[in-house]
Amino acid sequence: MPDARLQLAQIDPVWDRITREARAAIADEPVLGGLVHSSVLHHPSIERALAYRVSMKLASDEMSVQILREICDEAHGSDPTIADAARADIAAIFDRDPACHRFLQPLLYFKGFQAVQSQRIAHWLWQEGRRDLAYFFQMRASEIYGVDIHPAARIGRGIMIDHAHSIVVGETAVVGNNVSMLHSVTLGGTGKEDEDRHPKIGDGVLIGAGAKVLGNISIGHCSRIAAGSVVLHDVPPCKTVAGVPAKIVGEAGCDQPSRSMDQLLNM
Template sequence: MDQTSGIRANMLVNLQKTDGHTRQSMFEICVSEVNQLRRQEPILNTVLAPLAQASSLEWMLARHLSAVLHATGVDVSALGDLFAEILHSHPSVPNATVADLQAAYNRDPACTSYLHALLNFKGFQAVQAHRIAHQLLKDGRTDIAGWLANRVSLVLGPDIHPAASIGRGILVDHGAGVVIGETTVINDNVSVMQNVTLGGTGNEIGDRHPKIAQGVMIGAGAKVLGNVTIGAMSKVAAGSVVLKEVPPNCTVAGVPAKVVRWHDAAQMPSHSMDQQI
C-alpha cells in the first residue's frame, strides 16, 4: 500500500468523525493542519502564515480566496476584508463552507485533509467565491458580484453566474469546464464532475436553466439544458445530454438521455460517486 492509499484508508476508518462539524471545530482542525503543513513544507510558509494567523474560519477562507482571486490594481487586503464582511454578516455562507469541506473530504479519494481542499481544490474555491458573489448580488452590489464571478472563471475555471442558487454539501470535482447558468438551482448534497454544463437551450429569457434536486450526481461531460428538473437521488451518466425531466431515483444516459436503471430509494449517487452505468 502506497503512502496516499494508507492515509486514505485511515480516513475511511474515521469517516463518521467528519460529520457534524461546526464552524469552530472545522476552524480548529484547519489550523492544526496548517501548522502541520508549515512544519513539513516550510517553502509554503508565505502562503500558509496568513491562514495560521486567522481568528476564524471566515477569516481563513477570506484571506485565501482574496490571495487566489485578486487582480493587478486591486488591493488584496481590501478584497479580503470584503469577503470577510460577507462571511461574518451572513452565517449561512460559512455554514455551507463547512458542509462543502466535508463533502470534498468524504467523497473525493484524492482529498487527504480539509486544508487540502481549501488550499488546492479549484472547484471548492469556486463554489465558495460564488457564495460570496451571490450574496453581494442579493445585497444589490451587482457590479462587484459580476466582477468576482468573472475572476473565478478566469482564475479557477468554473463559470458560475452569481444569481445561480447553490445549496450545501456541494462537490464540484476538479471544476474545469463547469458552466452553471443564471437561473440554475442546485439543492443540497449534489456532486458535479468536470466539464458539466447546466445551461439553457437558446436565447430564451426568464427561468431557463436546470433544477437539480438533492443527492444527484452529474457525471463528467454531461450537459443538462433548459428548465428541466433532475429528480432527487438520480444520476446523469458521463457524456449524457439531458433535455427532459429526469425522475427521482434513476440513472439516465445517452444523447438524448433516457432512463437506463432505477435505484433503491435510499441510494444517494452524490455520495457513492459511482460513475458506472
C-alpha cells in the same frame, strides 16, 4: 464567568481540524510555511481564512486584495450561512474525493471548492443589489479557476466539484444540497429565452464528467447523470439517465449517488 452560549459559538470542529493539519503540514514541508501561515494560521476563524484565500486568488491590477478582502469579510459578517456552507463543502469533499486526505486541502489547493466559495460571495452581492461587483467576482473566478457560475445561481451546501475544469452554471440554475459533479458539466439554457431557463438539480444528485443539463428542467433527488449525457427533459428521483439525448437506463443503484460516486452503468 463567560457566557455558555458564546463558548458554544466559538466551538468549530472543522476550523480546529484545519489548523491542526496546517501545523502538521508545516512540520512536514517547512518551505510551505509562508503559504500555510498566511492562508490559515494567521486567521482566528474559517470566515477570515476564506475571505483571505478568495481575495488573494481573485485580486488583480483592477481590484486590490485589500478591497476584495473587505468585501468578503462584509459578506461573511452579514451572512453566517456562507461559512456554514463552506464547512459542509469541506466535509463533503473529504468524504467523497479519494484524493482528499485532509480538510486543509480544499482550502489551499482545490479550485472547485475555492470557485464555489467565490460564487457564494458573488451571490451575496447579487442579493444585496451590488450586481456589477457580483459580475466582477464571476469574471475573475472564471479567469482564475475556469469555473463560470452566475452570481444569481442558487448553490446548496455539501457541494463537491471534482477537478472543476470548464464548469458552467447559468443564472436561474438551482443546485440542491449534497450534489457532486465532475469536470466539464454545464447547467445551461436552450436558447435566448428570458426568465427561468436553467436546470433545477435536486439533493444528492451525481452529475458525471462532460454532462450537459439544459433548459428549465428538474433533476430529481438522488439521481445519476452519466458522463457525456445531454439531458433535455425532467429526470425522476432515484433514476440513472445516460445518452444523447439522455434516457432513463435504470435505478440510481443506491440511496446516495453523490456520496458513493459510483459512475458505472449496470445495463
